[in-house]
Amino acid sequence: xxxxxxxxxxxxxxxxxxxxxxxxxxxxxxxxxxxxxxxxxxxxxxxxxxxxxxxxxxxxxxxxxxxxxxxxxxxxxxxxxxxxxxxxxxxxxxxxxxxxxxxxxxxxxxxxxxxxxxxxxxxxxxxxxxxxxxxxxxxxxxxxxxxxxxxxxxxxxxxxxxxxxxxxxxxxxxxxxxxxxxxxxxxxxxxxxxxxxxxxxxxxxxxxxxxxxxxxxxxxxxxxxxxxxxxxxxxxxxxxxxxxxxxxxxxxxxxxxxxxxxxxxxxxxxxxxxxxxxxxxxxxxxxxxxxxxxxxxxxxxxxxxxxxxxxxxxxxxxxxxxxxxxxxxxxxxxxxxxxxxxxxxxxxxxxxxxxxxx
Amino acid sequence: xxxxxxxxxxxxxxxxxxxxxxxxxxxxxxxxxxxxxxxxxxxxxxxxxxxxxxxxxxxxxxxxxxxxxxxxxxxxxxxxxxxxxxxxxxxxxxxxxxxxxxxxxxxxxxxxxxxxxxxxxxxxxxxxxxxxxxxxxxxxxxxxxxxxxxxxxxxxxxxxxxxxxxxxxxxxxxxxxxxxxxxxxxxxxxxxxxxxxxxxxxxxxxxxxxxxxxxxxxxxxxxxxxxxxxxxxxxxxxxxxxxxxxxxxxxxxxxxxxxxxxxxxxxxxxxxxxxxxxxxxxxxxxxxxxxxxxxxxxxxxxxxxxxxxxxxxxxxxx
Numbered sequence: 189x190x191x192x193x194x195x196x197x198x199x200x201x202x203x204x205x206x207x208x209x210x211x212x213x214x215x216x217x218x219x220x221x222x223x224x225x226x227x228x229x230x231x232x233x234x235x236x237x238x239x240x241x242x243x244x245x246x247x248x249x250x251x252x253x254x255x256x257x258x259x260x261x262x263x264x265x266x267x268x269x270x271x272x273x274x275x276x277x278x279x280x281x282x283x284x285x286x287x288x289x290x291x292x293x294x295x296x297x298x299x300x301x302x303x304x305x306x307x308x309x310x311x312x313x314x315x316x317x318x319x320x321x322x323x324x325x326x327x328x329x330x331x332x333x334x335x336x337x338x339x340x341x342x343x344x345x346x347x348x349x350x351x352x353x354x355x356x357x358x359x360x361x362x363x364x365x366x367x368x369x370x371x372x373x374x375x376x377x378x379x380x381x382x383x384x385x386x387x388x389x390x391x392x393x394x395x396x397x398x399x400x401x402x403x404x405x406x407x408x409x410x411x412x413x414x415x416x417x418x419x420x421x422x423x424x425x426x427x428x429x430x431x432x433x434x435x436x437x438x439x440x441x442x443x444x445x446x447x448x449x450x451x452x453x454x455x456x457x458x459x460x461x462x463x464x465x466x467x468x469x470x471x472x473x474x475x476x477x478x479x480x481x482x483x484x485x486x487x488x489x490x491x492x493x494x495x496x497x498x499x500x501x502x503x504x505x506x507x508x509x510x511x512x513x514x515x516x517x518x519x520x521x522x523x524x525x526x527x528x529x530x531x532x533x534x535x536x537x538x539x540x541x542x543x544x545x546x
Numbered sequence: 547x548x549x550x551x552x553x554x555x556x557x558x559x560x561x562x563x564x565x566x567x568x569x570x571x572x573x574x575x576x577x578x579x580x581x582x583x584x585x586x587x588x589x590x591x592x593x594x595x596x597x598x599x600x601x602x603x604x605x606x607x608x609x610x611x612x613x614x615x616x617x618x619x620x621x622x623x624x625x626x627x628x629x630x631x632x633x634x635x636x637x638x639x640x641x642x643x644x645x646x647x648x649x650x651x652x653x654x655x656x657x658x659x660x661x662x663x664x665x666x667x668x669x670x671x672x673x674x675x676x677x678x679x680x681x682x683x684x685x686x687x688x689x690x691x692x693x694x695x696x697x698x699x700x701x702x703x704x705x706x707x708x709x710x711x712x713x714x715x716x717x718x719x720x721x722x723x724x725x726x727x728x729x730x731x732x733x734x735x736x737x738x739x740x741x742x743x744x745x746x747x748x749x750x751x752x753x754x755x756x757x758x759x760x761x762x763x764x765x766x767x768x769x770x771x772x773x774x775x776x777x778x779x780x781x782x783x784x785x786x787x788x789x790x791x792x793x794x795x796x797x798x799x800x801x802x803x804x805x806x807x808x809x810x811x812x813x814x815x816x817x818x819x820x821x822x823x824x825x826x827x828x829x830x831x832x833x834x835x836x837x838x839x840x841x842x843x844x845x846x847x848x849x850x851x852x853x854x855x856x857x858x859x860x861x862x863x864x
Contacts, residue, residue, distance in 0.1 A: 315848050329838040330841065517664065521645075524649075
């Protein structure tokens, strides 16, 4: 009834090719963004700190992986390590240039991750499919080892951890112990919105199309003049850039301090789950997948206390693992194309609602 | 100059100087290589028959070993062993029914994710039922030898052989021979090979895919159990084993996903290579190179031979 494009005529090419050609989509999106900016007014610090901020950060990482896996078709299990590269390079940048603003450092640190991503993306020119997925494990374990053994990366301190200094923007603390969750939330939100907007435009453009051609059939794409080197490496670079920024945000805006364990293979799997559950090749799916995978364990852990059961913390953790594993399998069976597909079906239904046969 | 010397000369001088250390290193690498090969074998069995890249093989090793250890607290070890085999059979049937059958024909990535989900599930179940703390393997109750002998073929040599390692090598060899006979001589084995060759053709001559998949997962479960016993006897049974199982993935790409000889040769190359590299070259990198050596070796290798050691040549068509 409300979600219908009838009567919305486009009079020029620009309007026709707009990213949201349908009026209702624009309204819906601006409402979502408005709500996102209003969340700190209603949410408690706990809600911001342990749900909203990590949700946004993981969404960004999921967008990064989705660029590589969903749009370019290269399965990667090294996301955690690329996030780590972003985090450690941001830390080094902050130590070397302490006077530059932290947000600039975070955005710059992604470039280091992109460079590393390109190096580990090179094998993708010869290796395909599941074989490539396993070779990205080489990136994961090698980089993890680097984060431990190269003491320069964490300024030779004894703990081996990186810690976040305080920093401000326009006089308001946005990272470190003095920053309020609200300030950090806005910083993360601004970066995520900006990068999502850039990603959605890159994907619609020439580069994004070349990725999708490579994904759909690489040899055919090559015959039609797409250079696999450029397409695959640009996907690796952009994907790693996003993961790197997400990693830097994770340490500087959320955790406050991090060790190697924050970037281990479990993180890679977690992000991959978000992408698959959200839907391969869909940006909105990244957000939905991240929300689902991030919120699910929190809800499951809170559940026994909610209904008044007394279970030890360790047992809850194990049962949460069982339930998450089972739910993921169930979800893959019921809707292998993820939330993005569900969202699409809902939109189709909405168009004809309430008279589906008219 | 210094560095070149450290890389190209000193390790070899050391090898020639203390030859028994070198033999010892090779032996240790050989044994862990056998165990990598066993884990990889489980992967290959499942991948050949169902095209599923079974990430849960590592956790199946831990699960089988934990079940065996926990059951043998209540009963003689051999009854526990039989019961564990029963558990693995039930697990195989359950996985085939609940996971594989509904996901037939899905994308590789989705099947991979399903097995990662299965990993989480089994890990949670294992920790809830058996407890997460490391346990000692019931080596003696199972009749496996313990202790060690010193072997000195030449004057002044001393190579220590753990009896359990020798047993591991013997049992692994027997199991591979057994599997080879099973595949080539029995009716089910031939059906398995037919399915691996071509699903649709196998279906059309009346082979039940579902049955074959359950059998193959059961065979992988048995391989996992043997691996779990062997590995558990060398160190404790704990969930840390799973990380070691991840290394079998590097073995897989080295040997090719579909080749059983590839899994064995790949396992030995990775096992020996990694030990030798750690002992002789690890110092230059500051130690701990075992964590990534297998993957990087496999990665470099794949650049030159993308189909693995024994994989069939990949022919691509549009």
